[in-house]
Amino acid sequence: MPEHDEFDERLTQRLRAYESRIPDGEIPMTQTQSTSRSRSSLAAGGVIAMGALAGVVLALVLLNRPTDEVGDSSPSPSASDDASASTEASTSPTQSAAPSASVPAPSAPTESYTTIVLGDSGSATVATSGPEGAVILGYDANGPLGWHSPDGRLWLELTLPEGSADLRPMAVVASDLGYVAAMAHCTNECGGGELWYSADGVNWFDTPMSIAGGVVAHLAAGGPGFVAIAIEPFASGSPGVTPTVFTSETGQSWEPGQPSDLLESNIHALASMGDMIVAVGTQGRPEGGSFDASWTTSDGINWERFDEDSDRAAVFDLAWNGEQLLAVGQGSCPGGVGLGLQCPGEANIAWQSADGRTWQPALADPCCSGLSSVAATETGWVATVTPGEPPDPAPPAVAGQVGETEWLAVEIDAGGELLLQSVATHDGLTLFVGEVRQGDTPQPVVIVFDAQLP
Amino acid sequence: MHTTPAREDVFMASVGPHYAALVRRLTAVVLDRETALDLAQEAYLRAYRAWDRFDGTDERAWLYTIGLRLAFNERSRRTRWRGLLGRRPPDDPWVVPEDRGLDEALRGLRREHRAVLLLNAVDGYTQAEIAVILGVPQGTVASWLARSKTHMREALSDA
Numbered sequence: 001m002p003e004h005d006e007f008d009e010r011l012t013q014r015l016r017a018y019e020s021r022i023p024d025g026e027i028p029m030t031q032t033q034s035t036s037r038s039r040s041s042l043a044a045g046g047v048i049a050m051g052a053l054a055g056v057v058l059a060l061v062l063l064n065r066p067t068d069e070v071g072d073s074s075p076s077p078s079a080s081d082d083a084s085a086s087t088e089a090s091t092s093p094t095q096s097a098a099p100s101a102s103v104p105a106p107s108a109p110t111e112s113y114t115t116i117v118l119g120d121s122g123s124a125t126v127a128t129s130g131p132e133g134a135v136i137l138g139y140d141a142n143g144p145l146g147w148h149s150p151d152g153r154l155w156l157e158l159t160l161p162e163g164s165a166d167l168r169p170m171a172v173v174a175s176d177l178g179y180v181a182a183m184a185h186c187t188n189e190c191g192g193g194e195l196w197y198s199a200d201g202v203n204w205f206d207t208p209m210s211i212a213g214g215v216v217a218h219l220a221a222g223g224p225g226f227v228a229i230a231i232e233p234f235a236s237g238s239p240g241v242t243p244t245v246f247t248s249e250t251g252q253s254w255e256p257g258q259p260s261d262l263l264e265s266n267i268h269a270l271a272s273m274g275d276m277i278v279a280v281g282t283q284g285r286p287e288g289g290s291f292d293a294s295w296t297t298s299d300g301i302n303w304e305r306f307d308e309d310s311d312r313a314a315v316f317d318l319a320w321n322g323e324q325l326l327a328v329g330q331g332s333c334p335g336g337v338g339l340g341l342q343c344p345g346e347a348n349i350a351w352q353s354a355d356g357r358t359w360q361p362a363l364a365d366p367c368c369s370g371l372s373s374v375a376a377t378e379t380g381w382v383a384t385v386t387p388g389e390p391p392d393p394a395p396p397a398v399a400g401q402v403g404e405t406e407w408l409a410v411e412i413d414a415g416g417e418l419l420l421q422s423v424a425t426h427d428g429l430t431l432f433v434g435e436v437r438q439g440d441t442p443q444p445v446v447i448v449f450d451a452q453l454p
Numbered sequence: 455m456h457t458t459p460a461r462e463d464v465f466m467a468s469v470g471p472h473y474a475a476l477v478r479r480l481t482a483v484v485l486d487r488e489t490a491l492d493l494a495q496e497a498y499l500r501a502y503r504a505w506d507r508f509d510g511t512d513e514r515a516w517l518y519t520i521g522l523r524l525a526f527n528e529r530s531r532r533t534r535w536r537g538l539l540g541r542r543p544p545d546d547p548w549v550v551p552e553d554r555g556l557d558e559a560l561r562g563l564r565r566e567h568r569a570v571l572l573l574n575a576v577d578g579y580t581q582a583e584i585a586v587i588l589g590v591p592q593g594t595v596a597s598w599l600a601r602s603k604t605h606m607r608e609a610l611s612d613a
Contacts, residue, residue, distance in 0.1 A: 007607055012575040014556055015482075019576060021550045022481045024474035 124444035129426035130174025137169035175221035182216035222272025247300035261303035269318035278356035321376030330370035399454035497521035559609035
């Protein structure tokens with residue numbers, strides 16, 4: 001026993017000396033300094049509860065601004081006339097000087113994002129950035145909804161083409177040619193739809209092309225101008241089935257076709273890569289089953305396929321940052337049994353490629369989640385996380401760079417239960433869109449990150 | 455004329471002196487300085503928000519309670535998102551290069567075990583007090599403490 005006491009005493013002395021040698025350091029106190037330190041922990045894989053660090057709970061405030069005030073910020077004279085609602089962001093907390101050089105001020109905030117509720121009910125589902133501003137599309141029980149912002153901060157609700165209440169936005173893209181949205185009729189399942197066009201992101205019209213059968217689930221701005229792919233739910237990849245590809249040089253008139261190169265393919269995601277367009281998915285085998293594949297095209301008519309032996313189970317989104325493609329989704333479990341949702345270990349959830357032909361794993365998740373949407377920032381990638389079964393500790397979004405060993409978990413306090421559907425970047429901002437629930441009714445929401453992510 | 459100190463001033467006077475110790479303690483528990491700084495800042499801000507509910511008995515234990523629980527939760531989130539490309543995280547640099555033997559021995563413990571060891575050996579908290587701080591049963595604390603001491607004895611005798 002004396003030996004134990006002696007050891008304990010020596011250990012205590014040694015631990016005290018050890019701890020006393022640890023520097024307490026200077027704690028950043030200004031907003032700029034604090035943000036900078038947070039970023040350094042990003043590289044180290046730290047979790048940053050950005051809203052929580054601010055010391056406030058961001059409150060959702062829906063203000064009805066006079067439409068003329070909204071119109072002042074709109075690039076289109078007609079925008080203010082069409083505006084039926086405007087939105088207001090939660091505001092940043094006030095800052096106070098730190099009273100001590102070694103202790104952070106209790107109210108010193110790191111305000112990194114703003115939560116903007118876009119309407120009384122519904123969900124925001126897709127977003128894009130174009131030369132005339134950013135566009136968000138969504139829906140509620142009455143039909144599709146849309147919002148436009150010239151700067152990503154002030155959002156104007158749009159008047160959209162008249163249509164049936166069951167229209168849901170599937171995708172939206174933009175280029176110098178304008179904005180294109182793929183809309184689908186959805187009740188319990190989706191089938192048929194429309195392609196919409198807008199020159200300025202504000203004034204939208206339904207193009208003459210209506211889709212009778214499949215669902216236009218994928219859009220890309222590039223190649224001939226725009227390319228849209230309609231998949232056949234529950235049939236894509238089956239023997240004899242070819243997806244319908246719609247091509248357009250303007251976004252206003254479309255040509256349908258069924259390229260033989262895509263026979264029995266099941267396209268999961270589509271993106272432009274410079275002058276090319278890249279698709280990823282699976283290719284059906286004549287004898288049954290399928291394998292992973294990717295395709296490239298410059299015109300939307302002729303496609304070149306590249307077969308792979310990968311672990312991608314599903315790709316939900318694809319993006320290009322000028323140098324790399326990143327596909328996100330859910331991978332198969334190590335060993336090839338089941339999806340990542342049930343994996344006992346890590347399953348890949350992102351894959352990168354420099355040419356659209358060969359792919360390498362870029363990120364893995366130990367369990368429970370995949371990635372549902374991805375966008376390129378100036379310095380890396382941001383992605384929304386597919387929610388797992390509650391209680392799921394996964395954050396709503398992650399940010400990082402290919403090659404980093406860990407990505408930052410982006411935590412967002414939106415004042416209610418948050419479900420992110422999509423992410424886009426615009427003018428240095430990161431825009432997460434989805435819905436927030438404070439009760440039974442979801443409200444469409446956009447989370448605008450001022451700070452650079454990752 | 456008597457003036458009532460501002461809430462911030464009272465908080466600063468009571469909790470502020472313990473902040474440096476909190477940073478050191480969190481560094482010793484998580485063995486990562488940047489993470490510890492983040493955790494300490496968040497713990498401090500949470501403490502400020504909850505200041506009105508503090509019973510006023512032991513500011514240091516209260517601050518440790520918030521900070522250490524954050525540290526335990528943070529780990530489960532931080533390790534979720536790992537890239538496969540490129541390198542794995544390099545070995546952590548020494549927190550205290552002057553005593554690498556102890557540093558290495560501490561790395562062989564789980565965070566919870568390190569926290570219990572430090573709370574007991576350095577701060578002198580009883581097992582019952584540690585159970586309250588960490589929000590775990592006293593038996594768990596006893597088990598963690600025994601394991602941590604056994605590990606430290608073996609690790610340091612091998613050094």
